[in-house]
Amino acid sequence: DYLALRLVDEFDIKFFRLRLQANGNRAQLDLIWTGQAMSTETVMSWEMDSMRFGAESTPLTVRDVVERHGGEMWFERERVRHEAFFRFLLPMASVQEQLEATQILQNDSRPEFYDFDLFQTTDQSSALEDRLLGELSFTVFDTETTGLNPSEGDQIIQIGAARIVNGKLLRQESFEQLVNPGRLIPAATVPIHGITQDMVRGKPPITEVLPAFYTFAQDTVLVAHNAAFDMKFLQLQERHTGLVFNHPVLDTLLLSAVVHPNQESHRLEAIAERFNITVLGRHTALGDAIVTAEVWLRLLPLLQAMGITTLRQAREAAQKTYYARLKY
Template sequence: MHPRHLLALIFAALALASATLVAVTVHLATPADSDTATAAALGGGAGAAALILVAWFVLDRLIMRPSRKLVRGIRALLESRSPEQGLPLPRRHALGTLPDVTAELADALKQSRGEIRKAMDDATARVEEQKNWLEVILQSLSEGVLVCNRQNQILLYNNAAVSILDLPETIGLGRPLFNILSRAPVQHTLERLERHHAAGAAAGSELTAPFVCSSVDARQMLHARMALILDNQDAITGHLITLVDISDEVALLARGDAIRLALTRDLRSTVGNLRAAAETITSYPDMAPDERRSFDDVILRESETLSARVEELGQEIRGQLLGRWPMADIYTSDLVSCVQERLADLAGIKVNLVGMPLWLHGDSLSLMQALDCLIRAVHRETGATEFDIESLLADQAVYLDIRWRGKPLSTAALERWLDTPCDDDTSGPRMREALERHDCEPWSQSGREQEQAIVRLPLPAPNRPQFLPEPRRLPARPEFYDFGLMRKHAGDDELAATPLRDLSFVVFDCEMTGLDPTGGDEIISIAGVRVVKHRVLTGETFERLVNPGRSIPQASTRFHGITDVDVEDKPEIQVVLPQFKAFVGDAVMVAHNAAFDMKFISLRQSEAGVEFDNPLLDTLLLSSMLDGEEEDHSLDALCDRYGITISGRHTALGDTLGTAELLVRLIDRLEAKGLDTFGEVMKASNMAAQIRQRSAMVSTSRHM
């Protein structure tokens, strides 16, 4: 029996005994025939019982409840490992200086924890510095990098891998490699390298191998290289894979094969017909005119076919060369600035950038050389000393116009200049070669103003948008290090036996139009964050606004700040839920008051074609299980107690990050109580849910 209940029974018994004793005493002391004897006895007994009950009330309110609150705070402080953990003190009590002394002890404990934390931070400073160096190197690589353990779980990755694979919802720490890469080539290469290692191959070239694979959705062809990772005992602990997207190169190779086949097979019959007709005419010079005319028709027809086909193949080859030359997006103001510096040796020459700078796609060096060569040639030919360069938008290109005062150039002059070298070194590229790399055929014409001439260079349009903002940058991912998973050994596969720290969690939160899921309210925002190995991975987040298909009440907008305008162009829940499911994978889902959010999700999952059958944890129930029903278990109250700051409260992502930090603190306390596995926690939280439900039913019945 709970001590409080036992004490309540003792006081109740005392009250009953006191009332009986006082009543009997008063009755005996009062004359038996007195009319007031019974009333006096009853009144005295009731008074004695009331005094006992008042004493119980005062004892419970001023000593027992404050003591329990103090005990819960001390227990939370001991179970928590965070130096920010506070100690809530009772406001009204009769414990004397005990709360103040306890607070001093708590402050001393917090100070000691802070000193220990500082010592640990100092001790790991050099490791963190090396980690930062590694992170900078990884993030600066253009190749995608993936590090996996023996179970083919991802332990490390860089932003380039996310960008190349374009699967931000499925790539993540601890997630399966084969969710993003095709299994067969990876498995085959790994088996080859493992055989080499088993045969005694040393670390080096024998333990690395290139291979070609595709993304799991077959959208990208990837050139990859795998290397085994060995520990100090020469045992395989994982493997590293680097990725390069070769989809464009494969397409170019296919086009090259088509051109080769056309030259070696498709044109063979045409050339054969021409040769046969020419040999026949040569062998029989005296043939009849009608017969000669038929051979002339064959030669004319086949020559036209050959000419058209050669022109077509020429365009194909030019396009293939254009795609093969290494190019990048160039800002015209940067290009013109380089040309201005290059022309500094010509006294009196002035080059101006006019109009709005635009982006184009090309090889910056060869374009700068071609512009320099062209302006020098125009200066020599016309004597012009001032040139304006302007970039203009075209349908499939960007025009780069060079303008000066004078007459347009003749086609012959342009053709002559195109064969001049772009540099003093005559072995360098000629202007024609530099422009052909960009599929550019320049021409000269009159300008918009009188006595103005233009040379127009049509250049490739950029890959990036001209005026729209740059695509949203991938978030920084500093917390993708988890080499501890390399030491993972096969254990009990049952989820109930899995330690909490070995689980992957996705903490999530939703914002809705209102609080009635069955009455028409809908999700308008959903967010999630991964928690792996007791760390909140703030770089691995999911956040989407959702068009609810109905208006958002102003009362709800005042709560979360989302308006109808914010969601009018956003996807519906049927589109977002599959994306969220891909992000969650098979992780344990966690939320504060999880049943509420899951009710909204469950009502829409069937029409979205997904099922959220993941294990579920509720931080509200965990807190209730740890501290009982007398404490406030709202998210605000818990974050205040555990020293957690929420940035963006009442937004889906803000509440998600706050709940994730809360989960980490609660796991510390659960482990301190010996609740180490998922099964133990689920059993205890289910009991807490039943107790909470019964308490709510009792509270409701009291107010009926």
């Protein structure tokens, strides 16, 4: 799409053909047009420029996308036919990869969750409201749970978190802890998070883990993906632990919708793919926390380019999106 748009805008190309055929163990995809050809220098600059689609932009380049898919790309001319084309050589999916893709689709992200007020004003959030986002410290966290219903008895079985300071992800400063939920882990959820009953046997209960996590997150802004889900689990432990997580909260799901309002999906996997982030350890608490941290670091400059530079502005923008996405 991006290459075709540039050809239309800069060379007034009116018509394209796509040609797809096998080339050994790869697929050969050509984007073909008739008319003016371009210089090698122009092709190289198009490959390396950050892509734009109307008012939307992405830090990804054409080369980033091709390399992400393990492919190659080049430009050729067919002088006899007065045609030119971009050729992509892409690896074909093996039978095993197709099976794995099916399994991933079955283990989809959590449904969007709204049973928590992300925008409550507290003394801590008020004190930070007018600070620049780039000056703040963030604790990016995720939980794995026995199920999707915190108000109906589901419990946390793992917490993972990473810290961002001065716009940098401090991988050496992380928090990861399995939690004994005091109840059986449903067998149907084990393939998703990979945590079995044996793994949590003998681990500390949430009443011991949350104070440690509270200390880790002290004086920071909490960041999570689909944050209302994780925050609801923390809120329901207030009576047992005496700890109130009154930190300001930012939700990368909502902020992704602020930055890219026309994108259909704001699942963590979809955003990571848009930003060319390698997803490792999906559906482990620390793995998801690190992916979310990488997403937040890429959202930050895009928000700033929109004039959203303070915590207050980010929360207000997220709140508008939040109410726009509410489902009753």
